[in-house]
Amino acid sequence: MMEVSPLSIILVKSDSKGDRLLFRYPFQVQETIQTPSKVRKNLYAFQGLEETIQSAVIVSTSNISKGTITGFSDEVLSSLFAVKTDLCNKKFELKVNDVRFVSHPTLIQLKNKQADKDDSGIMLINIVFALSALASHSVVRCYHDLSQRIGIILRHEEKRCGYISEQTLSMMSSHDEDPTNNGSAFQNILERCNLANNIKKIYEDLCSDGVVSVRINRWIGLSFCLPQKAHQWHLRGQIVEPEDIDRCIQALRPYHSLLLLHPVEHLIQYTCLDSSPSLEKLLAQYSPMKNLQTLAADSDLTLAQIFELSAHLVYWAKATVIFPVCGTNKYVISPRAPLNHNSPLIEKFNRLFPGCHLIQIINEFSVPTSLHSKLNPLCKTTLESSLAKYIIWMLQHHLLLQLHTYIEYMPTENGSSGSKSLKKCGKTPSPRASSVLSASYPEVARTESESGTSTVSEAPDLIKQLNLENVSFASTDDDKHDYQEELLLDFPDEERSQIFKIPATNTPDDLKLFARLCRKRYFEGTHHVEEIMYLENLRRSQLTQLLDKFRDVLITYDSEDPAIAMFSWNS
Incomplete structure (x- = not known):
C-alpha cells in the first residue's frame, strides 16, 4: 500500500x-521537468533557495x-535536506504537496580529521524517506526510527574504519564522471558502493514484506520491522498499528499461548545469526x-x-x-474466511x-463446536491426533475463531441492580450492611509482578469481615436462613429473594463461591471462564457445576476474547 511503503x-x-x-x-523513473526560466533584472543576482524550489518543483496536484x-531535481532535494546544525540529531519532517519527507539528520566526525577543531572535520549525513502525505503518524514514527538507526550505524562505522569518508568519496567521483546528470551516475554508484546497495536492499525489503535485514558495511546488522506492512501477509491487507500490538501484549496473560505462523525449523534458521x-x-x-x-517452566x-x-x-x-x-476449546468458522x-x-x-479436503474438515465447525465432541472416545492419543494438526493449520490461516464462555449475572428481569445502584436510587441499606457497603469494590485489575506472574487485585473479603468462614451449617431452617442472609448481606433485597429460591443456596460451599465471584465482578460479562479459572485457581468442573446450579440467575454466552481479537482478521 502506498501509504505504508x-x-x-x-x-x-x-x-x-x-x-x-x-x-x-529508485532512480530509474526520475523525470526532469523543464519549466520556463524567469528573466532576472540583474544577470549577476543570486538565486535564493526559495526561488530555486519554486522553479524546480512541478506546479501540479501530485508529485507521485x-x-x-x-518533480524534484537533485539540487532541490540537496538544498532541502542539507539542514543546519540546529536541526541535526532530531526528527526532521517536511511536507511538499502530497509527499512527506522524514529523516533524522546525523552529524559525523570524520575519522581522518578527528584532530581538526573546525567544521572541516564534521559531515552531515541525512537518510531521507519519501512517503505519501497520507501516511499515518505511526508509520512516520517508524520511518524516523529507521533513519535514526541507520545514522547511528554510519557514525559508528566512520569512527571504526572511515566507512562514510570512503563511500562519499566514491559517490562524488561517480557524479564528477557524469556531469550530464542523466542518471548513469546512480547506476555506477550502485555498482561501486556498498552503502548504495544497502539502501537498495532496505527499500526493497520495506516494499516487499516490511522486514529489513541487512548488514551495513558487511559488519553491523540492521534489523527493522514495519508492522503495518509485516502483518499484511497473514491478515490479508489489514493494517496493524504498533499501538494495537502494544495493547495486545499488555493483555497477554500466563494462560495464553503462542501460535507460530512459520515452522519452527524456519524460525530457527531465520534467527540463527546473533539470536538470543x-x-x-x-x-x-x-x-x-x-x-x-x-x-516458561519447560524452557x-x-x-x-x-x-x-x-x-x-x-x-x-x-x-x-x-x-x-485443548479439548474444551470451542471453535467456529471465521465470518470472513x-x-x-x-x-x-x-x-x-x-x-x-493428502486424502483430506479442507471444506469437509471445516464444515464440522459451521456452528460453535468443542473439540471434545469431535474426538473418538476410544482414541488414546486425544488431541495428539490429526484433528489437532488441522485445527492448528486453520488457526494459522485465520479460518477459525475460538469462542469463550462469558457469564452475566441476571437475578431479575431488569438485570442486576448492585449495591451501588441502591445508593443511586436513594435506598438505605440495613444497619448491619452499612459498614460493609461503605467499602469500595475495585474492578478486577490484572498486573504483572516482578516475576511476570499474573495477579488479581482482591476486593475486600466480606466473608472474613463478617467472620463467616468458620460458620457451621445450622440444623434449623431459621438458622439456615440467617446463614444465607449473612453471606448475601450486601446484596439488594430483591436479588436475595431470587437467589434464595435456588436449591444450591442450601449448600454452604456453593453459596460462598457464588457470592465471592459475584463480589469480584466476574459475572458482568467481562471475564470468560478460562480467565476466571486461572485468576481464582478453580477447576473447570467446579465452575461448570456452579453455573449449572445457579442457572436461574446466571446466563452464559459465547464470544471471542477481545484481548486477542486483533489477530482474527475479522475484527
Whole structure:
C-alpha cells in the first residue's frame, strides 16, 4: 500500500565543501521537468533557495508517479535536506504537496580529521524517506526510527574504519564522471558502493514484506520491522498499528499461548545469526498446546522472559496469540474466511494433508463446536491426533475463531441492580450492611509482578469481615436462613429473594463461591471462564457445576476474547 511503503530513499551529505545529493533509490523513473526560466533584472543576482524550489518543483496536484516521487531535481532535494546544525540529531519532517519527507539528520566526525577543531572535520549525513502525505503518524514514527538507526550505524562505522569518508568519496567521483546528470551516475554508484546497495536492499525489503535485514558495511546488522506492512501477509491487507500490538501484549496473560505462523525449523534458521539463547530455548519447547506459564517452566525461563520473547515474535509477524489448543476449546468458522472453490488455501491444505479436503474438515465447525465432541472416545492419543494438526493449520490461516464462555449475572428481569445502584436510587441499606457497603469494590485489575506472574487485585473479603468462614451449617431452617442472609448481606433485597429460591443456596460451599465471584465482578460479562479459572485457581468442573446450579440467575454466552481479537482478521 502506498501509504505504508516508501516512495524513495535519498542520501544527502553536507560538509565544508558544500552539500550534495549522493544517491537516491529508485532512480530509474526520475523525470526532469523543464519549466520556463524567469528573466532576472540583474544577470549577476543570486538565486535564493526559495526561488530555486519554486522553479524546480512541478506546479501540479501530485508529485507521485508510478510509485515514486517526481518533480524534484537533485539540487532541490540537496538544498532541502542539507539542514543546519540546529536541526541535526532530531526528527526532521517536511511536507511538499502530497509527499512527506522524514529523516533524522546525523552529524559525523570524520575519522581522518578527528584532530581538526573546525567544521572541516564534521559531515552531515541525512537518510531521507519519501512517503505519501497520507501516511499515518505511526508509520512516520517508524520511518524516523529507521533513519535514526541507520545514522547511528554510519557514525559508528566512520569512527571504526572511515566507512562514510570512503563511500562519499566514491559517490562524488561517480557524479564528477557524469556531469550530464542523466542518471548513469546512480547506476555506477550502485555498482561501486556498498552503502548504495544497502539502501537498495532496505527499500526493497520495506516494499516487499516490511522486514529489513541487512548488514551495513558487511559488519553491523540492521534489523527493522514495519508492522503495518509485516502483518499484511497473514491478515490479508489489514493494517496493524504498533499501538494495537502494544495493547495486545499488555493483555497477554500466563494462560495464553503462542501460535507460530512459520515452522519452527524456519524460525530457527531465520534467527540463527546473533539470536538470543532464550529464544532458542523457547522454540525448542514450543507447542501451541502449552500455555505461556507451562512454556516458561519447560524452557527454564522466567515468565517475564517468555512475555518479552512473545512480544518480539508477535511484533515481527512470526506468531500470534491464542488460547492453548485443548479439548474444551470451542471453535467456529471465521465470518470472513476465504473458502470459495477457487481459494488457494484449499489446494494448500490438500497438499499438506493428502486424502483430506479442507471444506469437509471445516464444515464440522459451521456452528460453535468443542473439540471434545469431535474426538473418538476410544482414541488414546486425544488431541495428539490429526484433528489437532488441522485445527492448528486453520488457526494459522485465520479460518477459525475460538469462542469463550462469558457469564452475566441476571437475578431479575431488569438485570442486576448492585449495591451501588441502591445508593443511586436513594435506598438505605440495613444497619448491619452499612459498614460493609461503605467499602469500595475495585474492578478486577490484572498486573504483572516482578516475576511476570499474573495477579488479581482482591476486593475486600466480606466473608472474613463478617467472620463467616468458620460458620457451621445450622440444623434449623431459621438458622439456615440467617446463614444465607449473612453471606448475601450486601446484596439488594430483591436479588436475595431470587437467589434464595435456588436449591444450591442450601449448600454452604456453593453459596460462598457464588457470592465471592459475584463480589469480584466476574459475572458482568467481562471475564470468560478460562480467565476466571486461572485468576481464582478453580477447576473447570467446579465452575461448570456452579453455573449449572445457579442457572436461574446466571446466563452464559459465547464470544471471542477481545484481548486477542486483533489477530482474527475479522475484527
